[in-house]
């Protein structure tokens with residue numbers, strides 16, 4: 037696994053913590069490369085033939101694959117280990133974040149003060165203590181991260197940000213790169229393939245989290261004014277300090293992407309990276325409509341989403357996260373017509389594209405299937 041990019045906000049694990057984090061990373065790589073493939077064998081050799089015997093046909097969708105697989109002992113064995121690996125992942129990084137928390141809060145405040153006094157990279161942070169965090173984040177601890185993204189456990193907390201930064205590297209087996217920036221780079225490469233001449237001057241990243249996917253946009257378009265929003269205050273505090281520490285000028289604000297306070301027609305590029313699957317069935321159309329409102333004519337909307345699989349078996353494997361990892365809404369993304377979502381929000385159908393974008397991953401870095409196709413929703417206002 038690649039080493040994380042060192043910066044003043046990245047917690048430094050002590051010897052024992054590092055050993056535990058390395059163990060969890062190796063454990064997850066082992067599950068991905070050695071045990072995940074056995075689920076297909078269990079399906080093809082046992083669950084599928086049994087289903088066909090009983091129904092006279094193959095499962096029609098991933099729900100039926102799930103019904104056929106749930107009782108399979110190999111699947112249960114892998115599933116229990118996979119769930120435990122997720123819990124261990126958080127446990128292993130939380131120790132480091134908690135031990136360093138006072139220092140991290142202090143560093144974040146110093147970097148924020150410097151930015152506010154027009155020093156540093158020139159970015160900003162605007163928090164809104166009155167913002168109501170949507171129920172799709174408060175109802176459960178998303179992907180088992182204790183307290184989810186939004187919970188402040190201490191005044192001026194940055195823990196959720198530090199935990200996400202460390203956890204993402206382990207979760208993706210380093211596939212997101214040393215600065216966890218791969219998803220931003222991936223979407224940027226998509227835009228460059230389609231529109232090599234496009235030079236946005238005002239960019240918005242929705243659901244920016246700690247700004248890990250935002251920063252490639254700053255590097256790619258140094259003249260642009262880059263804004264980044266999220267509902268989670270501890271992520272934004274951490275993200276702002278992280279961006280300042282890395283010399284990236286980003287204006288972070290705590291806002292709900294369903295309705296922001298930015299002026300209509302004030303951006304020429306609105307992007308998001310793996311946000312859509314963590315919203316809700318009713319929020320998602322509102323978010324796409326908000327993108328349309330925010331774009332000036334000719335502006336572009338660009339959303340990156342995780343693969344959902346194309347066969348019922350692959351879809352069943354990807355939806356493991358829904359049933360076992362508190363990714364509750366993500367189930368609605370399976371088979372969702374992204375292009376229709378944009379058209380329903382008012383985009384011209386001839387200006388909308390829902391595409392697959394390939395990322396190569398090693399055997400250890402893949403999640404639940406060999407497939408490496410990310411989903412991209414691309415539209416012109």
Ligand SMILES: C[S@@+](CC[C@H](N)C(=O)[O-])C[C@H]1O[C@@H](n2cnc3c(N)ncnc32)[C@H](O)[C@@H]1O
Nearest residue numbers: 185243244245249266267268292293309310311
């Ligand atoms: C999986 S994280 C992705 C973070 C980051 N974009 C990345 O590439 O790693 C999804 C983020 O979307 C944010 N989010 C979800 N719903 C949102 C909404 N309605 N408005 C703003 N942010 C939202 C969450 O708080 C979380 O930080």
